[in-house]
Each structure stands twice: as C-alpha cells, then as structure tokens.
Amino acid sequence: MSKxxxxxxxxxxxTGEPVDVHIWAxxxxxxxxxxxxxxxxxxxxxxxxxAWTQTGCTLSIRPDPRPEAQARAAExxxxxxxxxxxxxxxxxxxxxxxxxKARMLWDSPARKPGANSWAPSSSPSSFSP
Numbered sequence: 001m002s003k004x005x006x007x008x009x010x011x012x013x014x015t016g017e018p019v020d021v022h023i024w025a026x027x028x029x030x031x032x033x034x035x036x037x038x039x040x041x042x043x044x045x046x047x048x049x050x051a052w053t054q055t056g057c058t059l060s061i062r063p064d065p066r067p068e069a070q071a072r073a074a075e076x077x078x079x080x081x082x083x084x085x086x087x088x089x090x091x092x093x094x095x096x097x098x099x100x101k102a103r104m105l106w107d108s109p110a111r112k113p114g115a116n117s118w119a120p121s122s123s124p125s126s127f128s129p
Contacts, residue, residue: 043073
C-alpha cells in the first residue's frame, strides 16, 4: 500500500464526510483492501469499489456511525495522531485485509446484474442457497 495514498485518504477522512479514493491497483484487490482496512481503523466503512479501468479504480468509504467503530476510531486517533501527516500508521492484521479482500470480491461490480461477467442470472434456474 502506498503510504502517500494512505495519508492522503486519512487527511480527507478528517472531515467526517464520505471519501472516494482513486487508486491504480492493476487487477489486484490487495491495495484497495489494505486501504479499506486502514479506513476501518479510523471509523470508516468500505462502501463500494467501482470503475475498474486502465487508470485504476475508485474505492468509496463512508463514516461508520456504529458506537464500536467510533470508539475504535477515537482509540486509533489517540495512538496514531500524526498518521495522516507523516507519522506511523497502525499495523494491519493479515486476516483483516483478507476478509476485506473477500468482501470486495463478493461486492465486486462484475457481480452486479447487467455487468458482463459471471454474475448469476435472475432466472428461476439459478442457484440460490
């Protein structure tokens, strides 16, 4: 994960508004997953990942209003007060990033109806658990 992009994202998150981060990620979900996992540490929640093009993708994150998310954000802001300004970033557990990557793959725009992909059709013969 680019620390420059992570710090820019953290600075934009200080406003408390929704944030869209445009990143070059190639065909990998690794970088957006790490950024989204970092955002969760500071009280934001992964919303969507869109616009996979030759120039990258857009990661959308939104403030998480749940009390436990706000408590986690306050704790991390106290422990890493300069995270967005060149200070240390909190460590990310591999498991957390892997779960975020799986969530992104599941919520991928390619799976949405109407996309040219392997998305299940809405026909009665489609599998539904």
